[in-house]
Amino acid sequence: MVFIGMDHGTTGISFCIISDEGDIVDVFKIGREESKKGLVSASEELKKRVNLDDVKLMAITYAMGDGISQILPTDKVKDRGILSMSGAGKVTGGGTSVFDELEELNLPSVMIPGLHKDSTSLDRLFRAAYSHQASPEKVSISYNAVKETGWSNFIVADISSNSVDILIEDGRIKGAIDACLGAMGIVHGPLDLEMIRDIDENNASANDCFSHAGAIKIAEIDGKVANMKDQLLENYVAGDEKAKLAIDTLVMTVAMEIAGLDVVCENDIEGIVLTGSIGSATTPFDFKDEINKYFKNKYPLKVISKESGAIGAAQIAMDVYKGRKEILGIEVNI
Template sequence: MVFIGMDHGTTGISFCIMSDDGEVLDVFKLGREESKKGLVSATEEITKRVDLDSVKLMAITYAMGDGINQILPTDKVEDRGILSIDGAGKVTGGGTSVFSELESLDIDSIMIPGLHKDSNSLNELFRAAYSHQASPEKVSICYNGLKETGWSNFIVADISSNSVDILIENGKIKGAMDACLGAMGVVHGPIDLKMIRDIDEGKSSANDCFSHAGAIKIAGISGKVANVKDVLLEKYRNGDEKAKLAIDTLIMTVAMEIAGLDVICENEIEGIVLTGSIGSAIEPFNFEDEINKYFKNKYHLKVISKESGAIGAAQIAMDVYNGKEEILGIEVNIS
């Protein structure tokens, strides 16, 4: 008996296969461009790793997840659980093709919602302030963080193509800061005054600004989303001053966002969970050490796998299958 978790990430779609005792059996990733072009198949990759008859439940994350606010059976979710794919970063179609493959499999599956204004589980102040806070894989990342640490009051910092920081209080997600609001990621970041002017003057779309507002803006790097992180890190490794400034700025904005979430937590923060391809990095810089320069050992820092989105989704699938009725405050409705 196994469970599968799927992370609909920015650069690719990751899967975790987990045994019924919680052991991670395998994690693999499909590139978005390759999926769209039919060069890789989710069905083939899954079936060569596991007998489909042994899969008891699969948990899926997809796009913004703003069309649902409960964990639901996939076949009961309309429009794949999203209101729109516009204005949400670069759309390649790779995630859509993978979702279509998963729908055709004879596997029971559930969908995890994103965090947004209609999420009844969130603090009402966050819901009033922000229409969207985080996509569904951030929920599974937080669940993996909870499983790894056992903490009830903590902040998850997921730093990768985008940066999203999430506050968990009393074991429930209180709220989050989305990539377009505060901290920079490698690719995405907040839209500032210059970008607003460029949008108003017709020089760029809001989505294009958002998709070039991360560290790559400072480093002067452009290209495919799947490649720019490696270019940035190689430049940093070679001593490029703009790349170093870009990484240092990214880390500073993440530190500010974490500190802001700490301020509004009514309980004492037990620690900070770091994840994502940058948040878990140990070279060419150690992200944990670099961000701790701001925190000065105030927090206990815990680095978890950069594949925490897929792993956490598999953990959600397993716990929902075993009867859990809520995940981080989000209602499970599979009846």
């Protein structure tokens, strides 16, 4: 008996397989471009690693997840749980092809919702302030963070292509700050005044601006999303001043965002969980040390796997199968 979690990430689709005791059997990732071009098959990769007859439940994250607010059986979800494929975020088609393959496997599965204005599980002030706060994998990341720490009041900082910080209070997700609102990631970031003017003057689309508003804007890097992080880090190691400024600025914006979430938590924060390809990084810089320069040991800092999205999704699948009725305040309706 095994369970599968899928993380629909920016640069690739990650899978985690766990046993019925919660032990990780395998974690692997499929590149979006490779999937779109048919160079790799999600279903074949799964079959290499597990007998599909042993899969009791799979939990899927997909795109924004703004069309649903509960954890639901995949076959009961309309339009794959999203309101639109237009707007923020790079669309390559790789994630869609993986979803198509998974549907053909006909495995028992559920879909995890994103965090948005119709998420009744969230604090009403966050719902009033922001139409969208986080995509579904941030829920699974937060669930893995709970499993790893045992904390009930903390902040999750997921730093990779984009940066999203999530506030958990009394074991529930209270709210989050999305990538287009606050901290920079490697690729995505907030839309500032200059970008808004470019959009108004038809010099760029909002999506183009969002997809070039992260650290790459400062480092003056462009190209394929999957390559931008490596290029930035290579420039950083080479001593490029713009790359150094980009990383330092990213860290500062993340620190500001975490501090803002701390302010609105009614309970004392037990710690901060760091994850994502940058949040969990130890080379060429240690992100934990860099962020701690701002917090000066105020909080315990816990680094979890950069694959926490897939791992947490598998853990959600296991607990839902075993009868759990809510996940971090989100209702399970199966």
